[in-house]
Amino acid sequence: YRGGPEALTDVIAGRIDSTFTDLAAGLAQAREGRVRVLGLSTAQRFPLAPELPIVAETVPGFSLTVWFGLAVAAGAPPAMLARANAALNTVLREPQIRERLGRTGYTTIPGTAEAARAWIGDEMRRYAQLAEQVGLERQ
Template sequence: MTRRALLLATAAASAAWQTPSLAQGEQAPAFRPTRAVRLISPLLAGGATDAIVRPIALKLSQLWNQPVVVDNKPGGGTIIGTQAVVQSPPDGYTLGVAISALTINPSLRNDLPYDTFKDISPLTQIGNITGALVAHPSFPAHDLEGLIAQAKASPGALSYASLGVGTGGHITGELLKVRRGFDMVHVPFSGSNAAYRELLPGRIPVGFVVLESALPHVKAGKLKVLGLTDVQRNKLYPEFPVLEETVKGTGYDSVFGLIAPGRMAPDLLDQINADVVKVLALPEIRQQLAQQAMAVVASSAPEFAQVIRRDVEHWKRAVKESGARVN
């Protein structure tokens, strides 16, 4: 694709989502709610997502002088929580958390109860959640190339953990197998705690987890990092290689951001975006997110819409090539 064609395609994608931004130099009027705002998280309480979202909710509460209540609605591969956002009025009083499942589900599931592009208004990309391929210290390989060699030497003898069927780790694991022609058994778990119960004692030798949750175990010498799932080396942890360096096309920047119900008025979307970006600029918030291995992006709504479309295309290709399924 030529540069001109690429620019035209990007412009068309942005227009299709209907998320216009403010003109240059123009400032959004203040959003000042008169009652509590609900922030729906599609995952269980107490996990890495909560550690990112709750400090932001607290600062928004202080800015708006109204409670911002984090409402955890897990289940269905994040579909339950996302549907709760979609079904809410687009009045600013219900927002949602978007993770990579938002961009994976359109390719894996043909029974979504909502249209990702029509029923959701992208609000802002907070940052990226970094996935990590980790291994028990006793595992002979120290990088992805070594893992591939080990798997080829013992076809079907190795297994790898993921944080669930249909997650980025699951699809990436299957894609690696197809790209490099090796076999390894997928063992899905319902979250990090369950996966670590098998990874830490070495009953499952390798697995895809979230870098933030893995770091304490890595620093304690209980796990080692074979590679990160980022497209490029992580700015906060450049010492770790990325899978993309070994197998092109397998890296991804796992989206993490906020969304709103579809068809929200552009001026209201801009108002809320301006307030969230203001909160994300606070040094204490940036420090807290850095502790979760996340660098702040704080994008505009149209920029986040483009990121979501890009990621949907990545997962469409990855699902098709890997043959990954939810059943």
């Protein structure tokens, strides 16, 4: 699938049995009775939908964070990166933006490019270890 919405549409239509999708797309479908949530991938129950179980209740330690970030070309000038980061952080700190995104299941995390790189590196190492544990090999 090119994205979550297409897979979710096929679950609703009965063409496939299940999918992972983002909360923003899946919550409305679940609340309308079109799909049944088996578990959220977050480490803790989500405040907007505390009735929904999390996978970690069945598979201890399970946690999968879906995230979005702003990326620029690797050779972008540092001053441009700093301006873009500052502008994005300004928007992400706006109470109206945080509230509106929060209603759809998104959490805003303003920060630095360095912090984002470190977090992504940690995630890549974590998934590499998990892949190794279950015997997946790089092709």
